[in-house]
Every structure is written in C-alpha cells, then in structure tokens.
Amino acid sequence: MTSQPSRRGEPEPPDPLPIGVVDNHTHLDISREGAPVNLDDLEPVLRAAAAVGVDRVVQVGCDPVGNDFAVAAAARYPSVLAGVAVHPNEAPPLAARGELEDALAQVERLAAHPRVRVVGETGLDHFRTGPQGHAVQEESFRRHIEIAERAGRALQIHDRDAHEDVLRVLAEEGAPPRTVMHCFSGGPAMARECVRRGYHLSFSGTVTFKNAKELRDSLAVTPLELVLVETDAPYLTPHPWRGAANSPMLVPLTVRVMASVLGVAVPTLCEALSANAERLYGPW
Structure with missing residues (x-):
C-alpha cells in the first residue's frame, strides 16, 4: 500500500518491513490532541505497528506520572520495554517546587524494575529552557548518568541546541x-x-524531511552497528505524513530512507536495527 501525502488525513500503513525492528523511543502516553491515554489504548497501536514489522518498542517516561505509565505498559505488553527519567525541561520546574529529589528517587527506584532497560530521556535542552534553568538541567543530567551506571541500564540522551x-x-x-x-x-x-x-545514534522521522540534508549526512557517517530508529511519537512524523500524529506504525517510512542514505538493502538495515536494540536493552 502506498501512503499519500497529507497534513490532516489519517496516515495509512506503509509497506511492511521484511524483518522486525524496534521503535527505540516513543511516548504512547501522550496525545497531541490532549486526550487522556490509558493502557488499553496501546493495544491497537502496538498491533498496527507489529503488522508492518515494528514488533518492539521502548516506551519512555519524562516525569513521575509518565514513568509509572511506562513501567505499567512494559509489565502488561510483552513488546514494550520502559525508559524512566526526568526530562531536562521538567527538571527546573520540579526543582522550583521542591520536588526534583523525589522525582530522581523515583527514577532510581524504577530503574531496578526488570522491564525497565533505559534511564532517559535525560540530557540538556537550551531551546525550551533558558539560561536560568541550565544549572538545574545539568545537575539532573549528571544524576541520571549515575543512576544508569548503578542500575546497569542504557542511557538515552535528549540534546536540543546543547551539543557541546x-x-x-x-x-x-x-x-x-x-x-x-x-x-x-x-x-x-x-x-x-x-x-x-x-x-549509538537514533534517527527519527526528521531524517526524511526534504530540508534535513545535514542530518542525512550525519547518518551516512554512522556505522551500521551504532544505528537505531525511533518515532519520538506523537511528534516528528516522517514524510509524507508530516503534520499528522506519529506512531510506531510509521517507522518503515524512516527505515527505507535510512537504508537509501546508508547504501544498504532494507533487510540488512532491519537486521542491524534489531540486533543493536537487543544488544543495548536485552531480550524483550
């Protein structure tokens, strides 16, 4: 089935991938329309993704409520593993309310859960948080690194306008x-x-955007053994559905562009994406 470009229409399922891959980073608890999401709502989303070859996902929490949701989703659905963290943009307001220490304590506690394989997304965001919040973000980032080390978990980094x-x-x-x-x-x-x-470098639907040549150049210099793919759903929807809500079902669109940039066959890239994720996070 061929997807047709639309900014408002409901995305259609892309052609299935020949080998199952992992959506390395998704937020299935977030609705772009603001509607509440519960665990039952995940079942059709995961089923639609599996039907096109996206048979595993990493559900990432960004705050105490999202962390609990991620762990509950991973406990309920065998295709889901969890990541837990205080998002960099959440750290300053939590600190201002005197709640950051409790939130970090929750991250450390949940990181020990057998279905939690990721500490993150943590890191720095100089786009949405101004200079007054940078010190708190950095301290939170350092604490997450320590937690990941102690728990023996992979670390997922959020980096927006803060590369250096x-x-x-x-x-x-x-x-x-x-x-x-x-x-x-x-x-x-x-x-x-x-x-x-x-x-490892994880690429989202942005790599499919026409104006993303520099990002594709970055992908081109990344070896297969360090490449991952993600949605960051419900955001960063790949072409030709840019503007619609993203979901794991649309990962094949990104994978096919990535394969073209890397100059490899789609099955070769799928094998690498699956092996890389299992090496990072263990078996689902």
Whole structure:
C-alpha cells in the first residue's frame, strides 16, 4: 500500500518491513490532541505497528506520572520495554517546587524494575529552557548518568541546541557503556565524535524531511552497528505524513530512507536495527 501525502488525513500503513525492528523511543502516553491515554489504548497501536514489522518498542517516561505509565505498559505488553527519567525541561520546574529529589528517587527506584532497560530521556535542552534553568538541567543530567551506571541500564540522551555541553558532561562524568543519542540532531562532525566514543545514534522521522540534508549526512557517517530508529511519537512524523500524529506504525517510512542514505538493502538495515536494540536493552 502506498501512503499519500497529507497534513490532516489519517496516515495509512506503509509497506511492511521484511524483518522486525524496534521503535527505540516513543511516548504512547501522550496525545497531541490532549486526550487522556490509558493502557488499553496501546493495544491497537502496538498491533498496527507489529503488522508492518515494528514488533518492539521502548516506551519512555519524562516525569513521575509518565514513568509509572511506562513501567505499567512494559509489565502488561510483552513488546514494550520502559525508559524512566526526568526530562531536562521538567527538571527546573520540579526543582522550583521542591520536588526534583523525589522525582530522581523515583527514577532510581524504577530503574531496578526488570522491564525497565533505559534511564532517559535525560540530557540538556537550551531551546525550551533558558539560561536560568541550565544549572538545574545539568545537575539532573549528571544524576541520571549515575543512576544508569548503578542500575546497569542504557542511557538515552535528549540534546536540543546543547551539543557541546552534552558531550562535555558525558566526558566529565564518564558515559555508561551503552549510551544512545535519542533523536540525533547534530551535524556530521558531532556524529563522528559520538561514533568515536561508541555512542549509538537514533534517527527519527526528521531524517526524511526534504530540508534535513545535514542530518542525512550525519547518518551516512554512522556505522551500521551504532544505528537505531525511533518515532519520538506523537511528534516528528516522517514524510509524507508530516503534520499528522506519529506512531510506531510509521517507522518503515524512516527505515527505507535510512537504508537509501546508508547504501544498504532494507533487510540488512532491519537486521542491524534489531540486533543493536537487543544488544543495548536485552531480550524483550
């Protein structure tokens, strides 16, 4: 089935992938329309994704409520693993209310859960949080690195307009052996530095955008053994459905563009994406 471009229509299922892959980072608890999402709502979303070859997902929490949801989803659905964290943009307001320490304590407690395989998304965001919040973000980031190390979990990094500072903190703290740059947004020079350090680079639907040549250049210098794919749903919907709500079902659109950029067959990339995720997070 061929998807037709639309900004308002409901996305159609893309052609299935030949080998199952993992959506490395998704937020199935968030609705772009603001409607509440419960655990039952995930079943048709996961079924639609599996029908096109996206048979596993990492559900990522960003705050105490989202963390509890992620763990509950992973406990209920065998195709779901969880990530838990305080998102960088959540750290300053939590700190202002005197709630950051309790939130970090929750992250550490939940990181021990057998279905939680990721600490994150953590990191730095200099786009939505101004200079007054940078110190709190950085302290929260450092604490997450410590938690990931103690728990033996992979670390997923949020980096928006903060490339140099993210790399600096990771170097100063010592990145965990399994570190992922979620929704990679840097240029080829940063990609090469991340590769040199052994970080995994996860690419979202933005890599399919017509104006994303620099991002595709970054993908091109990333070896297969360090590549991941994600939705960051419900955001960053791939072409030709940009503007609609994203979901794991649309990962094949991103995978096919990635295969073209990397110059490999789609089955070859699918095998690598699956193996990389299992190596990072263990079996589902």
